Amino acid sequence: MKKSLLCFILAFAFAFGCLFVPQSVSATQTDDFSQYSTYNWLEKFVTANPSRTTGTAGEQQTANWLADEISAMGFDLSKQTFAVPVSGVAGASGNADTCNVIAKKVYDQQAKTVVIGAHYDNATNLYNGAVVSGGEGAMDNGSGVAVVLAVMQKIYQQNPVLPFNLEFVFFGAEELGMLGSNHYVSKLSQQQKDNILLMINADVVASGDKLYVWGEDKNNPQSDYFADISGGKIVKTPANTKVMGINSGYRPYYSVCQMSDHMEFLSAGIPVAAFFSGNFDADSFSFVENAGKNDVSHTPNDTINYLKQNFGTGFAVNMQTVADVIYDGVIQNADEFATAVADARNYIVDDFWLSLGNASLIALVFMACAGIFAYNYYKKLQKRAILGTAEVKTNSVFEKPDEDDIFTFRS
């Protein structure tokens, strides 16, 4: 009985374990950065706004800078100001104002909307009072901002007519726990949520070994669509990036793919496609930026110079690839895109049974059943030992040897 129970428990634990499969990619090395519109935007953005910590004057300046760029490209501008607690930010206490900067392009009031977003705050001086520099936040998330601005610029230049409306959102306060996207989603009516065709997020799309697109932790049409459009340059995340039982507050399991603004949308039932760079394969048990070099995001190394010195143009190629795939996928092939993601909501994981409490309960029920089964099997063996196999008339494991059996045998 003990052995079978142990085997059962081990099998149960193994079934929900977390495994990774190795692959590899390396950055290219050339010197021409100006050919990449995303690099030009990154340099312009980071040079003008090197410090963007939530609640600081630097963040407000960044929001104003974004507003000016958005207006110059002919998009309808709005700002969503809200207060966030900043007591965890060095030198700050209480609440501070931050904002989401929103750019819209409306083609038809009745049409669906595609939301494309990136957070513009950075990690400088965060972490509970300890002064930790996040560098310039070039990768996290100057790279995402640069991708979104490059897509907007191309729309401005090409002036396409689309069968859906566009909303570009630069989120504030992501580093404090996705507070900007949380605020944005909290202000949507159910009708507005239903009207969003897809939310596309770009957060850290620079120096990682590989480019990923994540839609959900199972097959979904949007990941397939973007992976196909990219011609293999962007891959779907491995299916096993989650660990059961560690509830992140967004899904009933922990997954590195959940750690950005798109999760606020997915939690509201809105399908998402999240672009990011990194490497799931270099380390068996965790996600890293690059094999053997996991040292950019949220460190003083997160600067354009460090990216150039360590990754050549590889990080610029990554940013440009994501921007090109979003433009080609969503804008250039708008009808195919709308068709491909039309039923993306149907692929959102119905994971009630996976939630932490429910998973524990199910495990307990499984183990209790296994225990009852093992106990009854043991009693059946005991009965056989007393009666011999010929005397056991039933296979029911619930029948126990009783005094009548023993009396009959002996008489």
Ligand SMILES: [Zn+2]
């Ligand atoms: Zn980020």
